[in-house]
Amino acid sequence: MGILSNCSFVLGPPNGWKFREKYQNSSSKCFLCGELLSMRRPLISKEKLGKLNFVIRACYDGKKSNGNDDKGMHGERENKENSNLATMASSEKKSDDSSDSSPASISSGPPTMSPVGPAYSNFQVDSFKLMELLGPEKVDPADVKVIKEKLFGYSTFWVTREEPFGDLGEGILFLGNIRGKREDVFAKLQSQLSEIMGDKYNLFMVEEPNSEGEDPRGGPRVSFGLLRKEVSEPEQTTLWQYVIAFLLFLLTIGSSVELGIASQINRLPPEIVKYFTDPDAIEPPDMQLLFPFVDSALPLAYGVLGIQLFHEVGHFLAAFPRNVKLSIPYFIPNITLGSFGAITQFKSILPDRKAKVDISLAGPFAGAALSFSMFAVGLLLSSNPDVAGDFVQVPSTLFQGSLFLGLISRAVLGYKAMHAATVSIHPLVIAGWCGLTTSAFNLLPVGCLDGGRAMQGAFGKNTLIASGLATYTLLGLGVLGGPLSLPWGLYVLICQRDPEEPCLNDVTEVGTWRKAVVTVAIVLVVLTLLPVWDELAEELGIGLVTSF
Numbered sequence: 304m305g306i307l308s309n310c311s312f313v314l315g316p317p318n319g320w321k322f323r324e325k326y327q328n329s330s331s332k333c334f335l336c337g338e339l340l341s342m343r344r345p346l347i348s349k350e351k352l353g354k355l356n357f358v359i360r361a362c363y364d365g366k367k368s369n370g371n372d373d374k375g376m377h378g379e380r381e382n383k384e385n386s387n388l389a390t391m392a393s394s395e396k397k398s399d400d401s402s403d404s405s406p407a408s409i410s411s412g413p414p415t416m417s418p419v420g421p422a423y424s425n426f427q428v429d430s431f432k433l434m435e436l437l438g439p440e441k442v443d444p445a446d447v448k449v450i451k452e453k454l455f456g457y458s459t460f461w462v463t464r465e466e467p468f469g470d471l472g473e474g475i476l477f478l479g480n481i482r483g484k485r486e487d488v489f490a491k492l493q494s495q496l497s498e499i500m501g502d503k504y505n506l507f508m509v510e511e512p513n514s515e516g517e518d519p520r521g522g523p524r525v526s527f528g529l530l531r532k533e534v535s536e537p538e539q540t541t542l543w544q545y546v547i548a549f550l551l552f553l554l555t556i557g558s559s560v561e562l563g564i565a566s567q568i569n570r571l572p573p574e575i576v577k578y579f580t581d582p583d584a585i586e587p588p589d590m591q592l593l594f595p596f597v598d599s600a601l602p603l604a605y606g607v608l609g610i611q612l613f614h615e616v617g618h619f620l621a622a623f624p625r626n627v628k629l630s631i632p633y634f635i636p637n638i639t640l641g642s643f644g645a646i647t648q649f650k651s652i653l654p655d656r657k658a659k660v661d662i663s664l665a666g667p668f669a670g671a672a673l674s675f676s677m678f679a680v681g682l683l684l685s686s687n688p689d690v691a692g693d694f695v696q697v698p699s700t701l702f703q704g705s706l707f708l709g710l711i712s713r714a715v716l717g718y719k720a721m722h723a724a725t726v727s728i729h730p731l732v733i734a735g736w737c738g739l740t741t742s743a744f745n746l747l748p749v750g751c752l753d754g755g756r757a758m759q760g761a762f763g764k765n766t767l768i769a770s771g772l773a774t775y776t777l778l779g780l781g782v783l784g785g786p787l788s789l790p791w792g793l794y795v796l797i798c799q800r801d802p803e804e805p806c807l808n809d810v811t812e813v814g815t816w817r818k819a820v821v822t823v824a825i826v827l828v829v830l831t832l833l834p835v836w837d838e839l840a841e842e843l844g845i846g847l848v849t850s851f
Contacts, residue, residue: 440533441473441474442475451477459481473534477527478511481518481520485811505530505536505652505807509526510523510809511525522812537651537652548632551633561600562604562638563600563601563602563603564600566603566697567695569696571592572592575592608642610670610737610741611634611642611670614666614745617665617666618662621662626651627651627654630648644741656811659760660813664757664824666753667742667753670738671743674738676735677731677735678731678738679735681731682729685732695727697726698726699721699722701736702726702845706830708736708739709845713843718844721845740832744784744787744832748770748774749771749795750800751802755767755799755803758825761817762818775796783829785834
């Protein structure tokens with residue numbers, strides 16, 4: 304019998320349960336709605352499969368019993384139920400008679416009370432059971448008993464009680480008292496768990512929820528969570544995800560080339576410039592006029608793409624020695640910066656918070672290092688008249704978009720060059736500027752961005768929530784990022800708002816120097832994304848404020 308999986312009545316929200324889906328394609332008719340469906344069948348245990356088939360048959364029979372098209376079967380089932388009820392009533396009567404003849408000192412059982420509230424039909428009850436069976440695989444109670452007897456004990460962790468663990472309570476959280484150094488105890492428990500249960504479960508060391516105090520040995524009280532591997536480990540990249548990543552990369556190439564063309568605005572035909580700058584322009588010009596400018600736009604496009612690729616290489620180089628798998632990067636195209644960066648997911652559970660901080664910071668630091676090198680070399684070339692033929696004219700307001708980068712540009716180029724409507728610079732300055740801005744955006748301490756992951760690993764989830772609220776507020780007010788604050792905030796809300804999943808060892812601190820590095824990085828991010836206000840720009844000579 305096929306297992307229902309596409310029926311919306313049974314499944315509910317498409318992302319309602321988090322478990323690894325391994326599907327087999329089949330096609331059959333839904334017993335609940337009678338429609339022909341192309342089904343996805345999860346591979347579950349034989350025991351659960353038998354229960355599921357039984358419930359599906361019950362759903363099927365329940366649906367037919369509620370209808371009027373099969374009265375024969377309905378009547379037969381009704382007679383059986385009446386017979387069962389009569390048997391139960393007879394047995395209850397006998398028990399009552401025996402209780403009456405018993406001594407008065409022996410009290411009879413409590414009377415049966417009828418349920419209060421709306422009663423569910425058999426069809427609804429069976430549907431609820433079916434939804435529960437289709438949910439994530441839970442920890443086997445027999446395994447829990449074995450683990451409590453053979454894994455935990457006086458020398459490691461003394462269990463006092465158990466609670467549900469996981470998003471849907473599919474795991475078990477063991478609470479109690481640890482009997483030794485937490486890192487040594489955790490390593491010992493992980494080793495023993497693999498000997499007892501093989502590769503069936505993942506063990507997490509987390510802070511005890513709702514703890515009334517700290518551990519007597521120092522630090523927070525710890526608990527141990529148990530989840531099945533197929534439930535807790537991330538899903539592997541599918542073929543369609545590779546296709547989507549490739550298409551996004553092609554779009555990013557196009558947006559980077561478009562940025563290179565836009566940087567030559569002083570050379571573009573007037574009708575092209577008018578179409579992109581005049582809000583009243585409706586009729587598009589002949590885009591073939593842009594083809595002669597593509598070749599000169601490629602160096603800038605190469606620089607922007609090189610920075611983004613270097614960013615991703617930094618992530619992979621930091622993840623490889625820790626045996627952490629990463630997904631293929633999903634580049635996000637953007638016309639203003641060439642790219643908003645990329646979404647790179649963890650495809651294996653992180654071992655500890657140190658790995659989370661190091662892998663998260665490695666990408667932005669690598670991209671920022673290459674970007675700053677381009678930016679610095681570009682500024683030096685911009686002050687050399689021998690290469691003036693490669694310069695492009697950009698509005699001086701570009702340098703008012705960042706307090707940190709604007710001050711550096713003012714120090715290198717001087718007051719005379721900066722205090723003008725336009726500034727002649729080398730294309731490397733634009734590539735470095737865009738790369739540094741993108742790196743700064745990705746280091747914001749919010750959600751699942753690189754900065755959010757680093758903040759969560761260094762200071763914990765509660766600090767990430769506080770910093771995330773502050774970041775959303777500053778982006779919403781336009782304090783950080785200028786005109787890009789709104790699109791970036793929407794991007795984070797849609798794609799990157801959820802914090803990263805906990806590590807296997809989510810308790811051990813990362814150390815003072817990692818916290819200091821994260822703090823300095825956040826300060827530099829704020830200085831990079833903070834625009835130069837008009838009074839300071841006029842005083843420093845960064846652009847002509849009065850010209851606007």
